[in-house]
Amino acid sequence: MDSVLRAENISKSFGPIEVLSGISLDLRPGEVLAVIGENGAGKSTLMRILSGHLPPTKGSLHLNGQPITFSGPVDAEAHGIVLVHQEILLAPDLTVAQNLFLGREIRRFGFVDDKSMRERTRAILHELGTNIDPDREVSRLSIADRQLVQIARALLVPHTVVAFDEPTAVLTPIEAESLFEIIRKLRSQGVAVLYISHRLNEVKAVADRVTVLRDGRHIATRDIEGLEPLEMARLMVGRDMSKLYPEKPETASDQVVLTVRDMAVPGYVENASFTLRRGEILGFGGLIGAGRTELFEGIVGLRPGQGTVTLDDRNVHFRDAREAMAAGIVYLSEDRKGKGLLLQQNLRINLSLAALDKFGRGSFIDKGAEEKALDQAIKDFDIRTRSRDLLAGQLSGGNQQKLLLAKMMLLEPRIVIIDEPTRGVDIGTKEQIYRFIASLAAEGKAVVVISSEMQELIGLCHRVVVMRNGRVAGEVAQADLSEDAIVYLATGVHEERAAEIAAGHA
């Protein structure tokens, strides 16, 4: 056993909730170990423990056979373990070189030595196969280039273990393919790579071994040889995948309730047109940054936008969310914590906020009615909370999403727009949310689901509109729904072709 990093029986609890229990894995030099699992399976938590961001509640870590505890990420880095974060954590106004050396500037006579930092930056970026200008400000880089800068920053310190946390979430297939090249290069240098993802095709392409987590438990560790994506999915979900999605309600009608023509949201969306029908679930697919969120925020008046929006044969223009709500349209933000719920307030205040007018008694709020509505919401939406007085921020991601759904449903909308309905939501809750979305359509409401999970769009929606670079790239009808069809519209490239093109570029 020549493992470089070994975890033994790692458990992690937050308060009474155990998010990881008894996880063991070992990582050998010169291999890529993929850790896969659904959202909420505990992948990121495990990663944060391995890279010193979190201490385990139970269990131990061993580095080169010696037991070790990390006092923090800096300590872990000093031992050669670096984590490439899922989110971009760079200072946008600093240059590439300044970001790379932020907090570890090269000094000469007490002053920063820009020249040698620039040289080192150029060298490292070249090694990664890119020619990003070290003097360019990060805010002017594309998302993919920022990702590369972030990787370069992680690789700047001497490393024996590199962990990538969902690195391809913001990348096109071509960009992802060049990332895989980088990972293969690291592997050939004898570096141990941890690769976290729930995109199984990627895992198949890049990993040597796969560890599957489900609900915070270790399910299996297998060699990639002979392990097909379908089997991975079964291990991840623990049951037949097809049961995750409810039957699509047969209520999709021809009755158009909302027509959007030539919608433009400055800086994000141009010329977007689509129609939404009564009783249907309309999916919106595309890469992150394709303008889907901005399009709908423009429609409901949360951003300035121009275009013709027709609601039941009547042209409307909403100046703020209040007007859209009054017309029966609600938008549930993808950013639950930042835009959906008041994390520092309790459930009752969150629940009634959007529909406060319904709880009026004269000019005063009827707290009794609010409490009653909360009881109802906890029951209807199965919000699991140990106490009614909990703050919204203390709920799990899935329960926050249920609370947000309950809050917006109090408005009794006719059109419901849900942005990334299952982001950060555990698998059990996912199923509940899918069933709820289907029941909305079955009741005759029109539902828009914006999602970056292609399986979700395919499993849930009647039709899928795909956006690319701020424009509507096309529409996929129910009969033609497939991952390849969506990827093709989202990127302009077929999935298999993406690898070939990237190979040509490299």
Next chain:
Amino acid sequence: MTETVLPTRAEKRKFKMDMRALSPFIALIVLIIAGALINPDFLTASNLLNVVTRSAFIAIIAVGATFVIAGGGLDLSVGSMAALTAGVMILTLNNLGGGDVGTLAIGLLAAIALGAACGLANGLIVTFGRIEPFIVTLGTMGIFRSLVIWLAAGGTITMRNFELRELYRPVYFGNIFGIPYPIIAFLVVAAIGALILYRTSFGRHVVALGSNEDVARYSGVPIWRVRTLTYVIQGICVGIAVLVYVPRLGSATPTTGLLWELQAITAVVIGGTALKGGIGRVWGTVVGAVILELVANIMVLSNFVSEFLVGAVQGAIIIIAMLVQRSVHRGR
């Protein structure tokens, strides 16, 4: 994956929340005990009534400041606004010239209307100009202050009509069943403030706005209107405070209302309102205002610290209150 569950037990949090609400009251009791030990004259009805009466204008202004701050804003201009309002009110009374109740009523209404107008100006500039409230009210603080200096030509604006002064005097010095009018005024203002903040949709919207502006916007809260109205409420409170203040001296000078913004904001912070918004405590604010005046009173009655250093002590109090608030907050 991104699941975050805060590791706090409910009972523990509840205790801390209560601490936040209770701490001003505990501080008040501690101060009263300290005062009684330092000087036997402290714990007399006349001294205590006097202290509470003197705290009335700051308390009334601070009730308004509770709205602004709970809504995530800040108003530094209240002291200057009070001086300007007092000056304009006295000039109005002098120009009307009469000594009857009607004249007085017009003057009082003018003060409230001017306060509301100043608040509206602050609110509109903050919301529609999309400028930091700190900068906006810093600017209007200078504007209001120099306007009053200009109106007074650098001197004092005094009520000239003797009859009117006699008529108006009881508003500060009079009492009902032994309770001075200023105390009644500030209790009424606080009660109305608490009712609005805790029981109406508007109050709920203020708290939502201060908690997280984006969430409020995405929830359909009319944030521009709500934010502007908090500043208008602040202005009206300043107007009411001026009504109680003017009969005390019968004049306004360039130094009227100096450092009142410090005292009002301190009272709000001592009272447990979160300076970054989202939590508003009207009754805590009232207690905070009384605490400030008690500290000044104890300083006068004792010989530990020169009473000229009252401002310094109040400045220290706001800093300490913030430190305490943060350590209480960290546990959440």
